[in-house]
Amino acid sequence: xxxITQSPRHKVTETGTPVTLRCHQTENHRYMYWYRQDxxxxxxxxxxxxxxxxxxxxxxxxxxxxSRSKTEDFLLxxxxxxxxxxxVYFCAISESSRGIKNIQYFGAGTRLSVL
Amino acid sequence: xxxxxxxxxxVPVFEEAPVELRCNYSSSVSVxxxxxxxxxxxxxxxxxxxxxGSTLVESINGFEAEFNKSQTSFHLRKPSVHISxxxxxxxxxxxxxxxxxxxxxxxxxxxxxxxxx
Numbered sequence: 001x002x003x004i005t006q007s008p009r010h011k012v013t014e015t016g017t018p019v020t021l022r023c024h025q026t027e028n029h030r031y032m033y034w035y036r037q038d039x040x041x042x043x044x045x046x047x048x049x050x051x052x053x054x055x056x057x058x059x060x061x062x063x064x065x066x067s068r069s070k071t072e073d074f075l076l077x078x079x080x081x082x083x084x085x086x087x088v089y090f091c092a093i094s095e096s097s098r099g100i101k102n103i104q105y106f107g108a109g110t111r112l113s114v115l
Numbered sequence: 116x117x118x119x120x121x122x123x124x125x126v127p128v129f130e131e132a133p134v135e136l137r138c139n140y141s142s143s144v145s146v147x148x149x150x151x152x153x154x155x156x157x158x159x160x161x162x163x164x165x166x167x168g169s170t171l172v173e174s175i176n177g178f179e180a181e182f183n184k185s186q187t188s189f190h191l192r193k194p195s196v197h198i199s200x201x202x203x204x205x206x207x208x209x210x211x212x213x214x215x216x217x218x219x220x221x222x223x224x225x226x227x228x229x230x231x232x
Contacts, residue, residue, distance in 0.1 A: 042225050043205065100147075100166050109158050
């Protein structure tokens with residue numbers, strides 16, 4: 001999985017609790033992304049980062065926040081988890097946002113269940 | 116903005132039969148095109164990509180896709196499938212340059228390919 005580690009791989013939590021998912025990369029790529037995968041929707045972008053402390057929203061960012069204090073780590077936080085956030089979450093990385101260097105490589109995913 | 120439509124949510128085929136997974140896209144700008152594959156309980160792996168040049172691109176495991184600009188399609192084909200090709204396949208597009216969605220991948224809904232013995 002292209003030097004990308006997601007943790008935890010599985011998590012069950014209760015509605016209203018905070019949850020943080022971690023993505024760690026060893027490729028020193030500048031760009032990192034968080035997606036969620038839901039049946040019938042493919043993958044949808046939640047947030048992405050274009051450098052340390054530089055982040056921006058994707059198409060489904062409500063209820064999520066991110067932080068990137070180091071090049072290698074990108075954290076996704078659900079401040080107060082809801083059942084609608086039950087999903088599989090994927091982290092991706094790319095060397096650049098431009099041209100042929102924007103090839104995104106994905107981690108193995110985190111399966112989150114909010115009860 | 117870009118959008119991607121994968122026309123079949125599920126495609127069952129028998130082993131050694133040919134298969135085509137259909138992908139159409141919509142975009143007001145030129146795009147790069149990708150196919151990703153997701154095997155059960157795994158992450159997404161890049162299968163093949165069209166960035167420029169020949170409109171026919173091939174993967175190392177026998178899949179090919181052809182970029183058809185006039186029909187805005189990027190269908191994935193394999194002349195003879197194996198049991199091990201059972202997976203979910205995602206088509207994705209990205210704008211080459213410009214626009215608010217520049218640099219971002221937009222995915223289709225996915226097609227589950229099931230190969231039966």
